[in-house]
Amino acid sequence: MKRRHFMMTCKEAAQSISRTQDLRLPLSERIGLRMHLLFCASCRQYDRQVRWLHHIFSTVAAPWREARLGDEFKSRLCQQMRRYEAKAGPGEANPEGKRDATDSKSTDQ
Amino acid sequence: MKTPTAELAESSSPESWVERYGDALFRHALFRLNGNKALAEDLVQETLLAAWVGRKEYAGAAREQTWMFGILEHKILDHFRQQKRHPQVYLEDRDGGEDEMEQLLFQADGRWALRPGNWGRNPEYLAEDQDLLQAIQRCFEGLPKAQQMAFMHREWYGEDTACCARLLEVSIGHLAVLLHRARLRIARCLEAYFPQGEVRS
Structure with a gap:
């Protein structure tokens, strides 16, 4: 039988710290984590870092979360995609599409 | 309601791709490029064009979305490389x-x-x-x-x-x-x- 320790290890605690961000933890895991954090300064520190990361990422990304491409841009892009297909034909894909992109830009003007 | 055939036809038009993936790719690019809108648009455009032209090779492989983000991420790294900002591989x-x-x-x-x-x-x-x-x-x-x-x-x-x-x-x-x-x-x-x-x- 696997020996179970009463206390979580730091490795387990780090896992639970992350899991609290995403899931509702089972009661036993929540209690285990609380207990561990009570006694472990390093894991309290890690807990702080994980929350901080979450905060930073959501703050930084916030202005762009709702960003949308303009309708005009979209329809221009669709036209370009159609032109590409005509040019490349089936099976002659150019996965980079770079050279063509500059080509079609210059012919546009 | 859409019939399955109509959905299939729609799924392979440029409009449906741009509708489905355009904004998500754009947001990702904005984040990675720190809000540089013009550059983000360029890279999204390149990504969708490349994906569109190469789509037959990918039919049935990885999820379309994962695949497209892969292309975009590749282009973003290319851009950084040109700027001599080497990505850190930790x-x-x-x-x-x-x-x-x-x-x-x-x-x-x-x-x-x-x-x-x-x-x-x-x-x-x-x-x-x-x-x-x-x-x-x-x-x-x-x-x-x-x-x-x-x-x-x-x-x-x-x-x-x-x-x-x-x-x-x-x-x-x-x-x-x-x-x-x-x-x-x-x-x-x-x-x-x-x-x-x-x-x-």
Whole structure:
């Protein structure tokens, strides 16, 4: 039988710290984590870092979360995609599409 | 209501691709390029064109979305390379051998081998800090692909856990593991940015 320790290890605690961000933890895991954090300064520190990361990422990304491409841009892009297909034909894909992109830009003007 | 055939036909038109993926790719590019709108548009355009032309090769392979983000990410890294900003590869960490970081960070008995540094207290002034934003981007680049996708959807887009798991086609349990590993890595990677803890001039 696997020996179970009463206390979580730091490795387990780090896992639970992350899991609290995403899931509702089972009661036993929540209690285990609380207990561990009570006694472990390093894991309290890690807990702080994980929350901080979450905060930073959501703050930084916030202005762009709702960003949308303009309708005009979209329809221009669709036209370009159609032109590409005509040019490349089936099976002659150019996965980079770079050279063509500059080509079609210059012919546009 | 749409018939299955109509849906199929629609799924292979440029309009449906641009509608379905355009905005998501754009947001990702904005984040990675720190809000540079013109450049983000260029790279999204290149990505969709490349994906469109190459789509036959990918029919039935990886999920369209994952594949397209891969192309975009590739172009973003290309851009950085041209700018001589080399992406940091933190540890050899392609998708195999995923426990590397945990092995490095913890001792055999489960205690920390490398303790977390003294940072993460002050959320306010740091959001304005361009160096920090760059450091975070580089740490993100160092993540394995699956962790990147998980982290991106969960932390950047703030999507809920169940939705992320569905998008990535993994179980919720596995998603939690991916996110845990991503956080461990990013936190570790940022230690280099806070060598003395958070006291910065």
